Amino acid sequence: MRITCSKQLMHTNRRCYKMGKVVFHVVLPTETKMFCGCPVPAMDEEGYYQPGMDCPVCCGEKGAYPILNKTAVEEAIAVVLALNGKVTQYTLFDRVKSETGLYDMISQYSYPIGKEGYVEYALLKEVFLDSDEAAKEDETDLEIGNHSIHHLDIPVMRLKESEEEKGIPVLEIVSDPIEEEQNPYYIEAIETILTALGMEAWEIIETDDLIETMESQKPLSYLPDPDIPPVIISQWWIDQIAAKYPELIHIEEPEVEEDDF
Template sequence: MAQAQEQGDLAVVIGLEVHIQLETDTKIFCGCSTEPSDEPNTRTCPVCLGLPGALPVLNEAAVESAVKVGKALDASIPEETRFHRKNYYYPDLPKNFQITQYDDPICQDGELECSVEGTRRTVGIRRAHLEEDPGSLKHQGGSIDAADYTLVDYNRAGVPLLEIVTRPDFRGAEEVRAFLAKLEEVLEYLGVFNASRDGSLRIDANLSVVDADAIDEDGTLDEAARENANRTEVKNISSHKGAEKALAYEATRQKNAIRRGRAVEQETRHWDESRGITVSMRSKEEEKDYRYFGEADLPPLRVSHWKEEIEIPELPDARRERFQSEYGLNEEAADKLTSTKQVADFYEEVTEQFDPDLAATWVADELLGELNYRDMDVTEIEERFDEVSRLIELVATDEITTKNARETVLRTMLDEGATPDSVVEAEELGKTSGDEVQQAVKEAIDENPDAVEDYHNGEGGAINFLVGQVMQKTGGSADPGDVNQLLQTEIE
C-alpha cells in the first residue's frame, strides 16, 4: 500500500482504469484484422459496425491473453464469467452499446508490485475484464473542445481490450507512472501487448482529494472519507509521462479549489496534452446511467481451468533475481538486461558463448546505450543479433580493440547497416602485430623525452599521454592495456 503524500492538510487518492489493447490477429467478436490501416473504415464488417442481424463470436485468443494476465497479477478466475451490454450513445460506438463484462469479470482480486523511488509498493487490482474497443475520433482543426469538425474511423471498433481496474491505492502522480511502467513491462513479457501500436495503452484515472488525516501512516484510506469526496475522471491519457503530468495538474487544481472554498464537481475531464491542462467534458456518469444488462448473444464463459493449463514465461522480477544469482550481475545491470523480454533473451543467448560479465557489458552498456542515443528500440535490430554476437566475438578473441569495436564498428553497424567484419576490413581495424606495436612504443619514447622524464618524476598522467601517442601511431588498433605494460617495461 502506498504511503500518504501530504500537501498541507490535503492528500490525493487515485485509482486507475487501464485499457490494454490485446495482441490478436483478429477482433474480439469478428474476423476483421486488427492490423492498423491508413485507409479509414476498411477493417470493418457487419459485426463490428453493429448492423442489424450480425451476431458476435468470441475470439479464443483474447480469452487466453486475459487468463495469462490474470496469472501474472495473481488474480482469481471465477468458475463462470459472462458478457454484458453497456448502453450509452457516442459517435464512435456503432451499436450504441459496448459488449463488456460487468459483475462477473474474467479476473478478480489481484495485485502488482512496483518500485517507487526504491520503495516497494503493492497495488491492489480490483478486476480485469474483456471488452470491445470503440472506434476512434479524429478532431480536425483543434483539440476536442475547439475542433472545426470530427471524423469517425471504425477500424478500431471491436479490437479486443482488457480493462484493468486498480484499487484507489495511489497517493501521488509519480506512483501512477511507476505502476504503469511495471504493468507494461509485465504485459510485454507475456506477449499479449505491443507498446508501439497507436492507442495500445489508454488510461482513465479517478482522482479525489481528502483530508490528510483520513489516511493512515501505512497508506490505508478511511472508506467514509473516500465516499464523501467528489472525484473527477480524467480521460485521454495515453502514456506513463502523460499520466504523471495529467494527475499532477488535476491534483493541484482540486487542492486549489478546496483551499479557496470552492466545491470540486464530480465530472469527467479531458487531458489536453498540448496545453498541459484538464478541461471539463461532462458530468460524471454513475453505473445506473449505463443500463447494464446481459449479452444474450454470447453464452456464459467457463475457463477457470485454463489458469492451470496455460503457461506464462518467467516474469521480469523473477528473471532479474535469477540474473543476479546465476550470472553474478549487480542490480543495475540486471535491471537493464531485463528491461524487455527481447533484451533478456538476447543476453542469455550471448552468455552461452561468452563470459557473463563481457556479455553484460556489451548488451547492457554498449548496445543499449547506442540504441538509446539513436532513439531506437532493441526490437528494431532483433534480426541482427547474430551480427552483434559476432562483434562481441571479435573483441573476445582479441581481433580488434574494445575501443574500435565500440566507437567505430558498432556505431557504423547501427548507422549504415554494415556487418562487423565488413567494417573491420574497410577501416583496417585488425590488431597490429607485436612487432609493429613494439616499434610504435619505441618511437613514442624517443619522440617524447619530456613525458618520459615526467613519468620518472612520478607524474601519472605521463604514461597516459604516451599510450595515446602509440595508439595514434597504430591507428587505434593496438590494445591500450598491452601498450601501457610495454611502455612501462621499456621506460624502466
C-alpha cells in the same frame, strides 16, 4: 510519457493522503476482432488504423450474432495471472448502450474476467474485456467529469474515429485506490508486466472518484448479452496458459497433508 494527477483527499489518523484509481486500457494483439472473424485493420506509418473488412457484427446489425475471440480471452487470462489476480471461472458479457448511439458495446461490467490482483505498489480491483468503440482522434489530455485521461505517446496505439475500428479487443485494468506518491511506481510495474506479455497500454485514466467508476457516471444501461453464452474457464485451461509464461506466472501447488497418503 507525461502523467499528471488529479486526486481527492483522504484523511486518516492525522495524515492526509491523495488517493485515486488508475485504469489501463490495453489493445490486445489479436489477429481478428473481439466478436467476429474480421481481421484487425492495419496501421499506417503515423499509427492510425486503416479502413479494413467489416461485417454485420462489426456494424451492430440486427440478427448478427457475435462469436467470442478465444485468443483475446487467453491473453486476458495471462494478464490476470501475471498480476497475481484471481481468474473468474464463470464470466458473462453485458451489452452496453454506447455514448455515440451508433451501436451497442459489449463489455464485462458485471462479471470481470479477473479480480483481486496486486503488484508491488498497489492492489488491483478488476480486469475485464470489452470491444473498443470508434475512438476519437488522439489528444494529449482530455477531461471527462472528475477523470483525467492521458493518452500515451505510442504512435501504433493511437485511434481515430472510423467505422472499421469497432470491435478491436480491449482489456481494462482497474486499480484499487492508490496514494499519489505510489502512482509512478504502479504504472511502471504494470507496463513492465505488459511488455513481458508482448502488450502495450494505449491510454491511462487517472480518476479521483473512489466510489463510482467512469461507467457508472454515464447514462448507460448494462444488460446480459443474450447472444454470448457464459464463458466457463477451467483450471486446466488456466494452467495451460500459465505454462506459456513460466518466468512471469507462478501457480501455487496445493498443500498436501501427510494424512492424505
